[in-house]
Amino acid sequence: MCAGLAVYWWSVGDLAGVVLAVPAAVLVGAMGLRDVLVPVRLAADEGGITVVHGFAGRRRVPWDEVREITVDVRTRYGLRSEMLEIDTGDHLHVFSRHELGASPTEVAAVLRRRGT
Secondary structure (H helix, E strand, O other): OHHHHHHHHHHOOOHHHHHHHHHHHHHHHHHHHHHHHOOOOEEEEOOEEEEEEOOOEEEEEEHHHOOEEEEEEEEEOOEEEEEEEEEOOOOEEEEEHHHHOOOHHHHHHHHHHHHO
8 A cells, every 4th residue: 555655646746755655665565574474473382482573583592581471461542452571581572462363361371381
């Protein structure tokens, strides 16, 4: 849609619209590409968890380095949002429902059981 707007604004000579739409189209395209190339953001096994941020930011964390697993729940404008937070001491890894493909509350419960 952003690319379509850029083409339209280019055709009518609106340079300001093009300057706004082109970076937005690139950003949306990069986010879509990331979802296709790296669909799994969090994986857990007996040894620990593997977290992925961005395109190549993969990090393996043993269970003994995981300090806390919490879910931040907020309500704003009548909408409820949940974010899974995994504290490893030197990093705080935050995942949304979209990134996990499941409820952060359910994922946190599974991780807590697996980590004990």
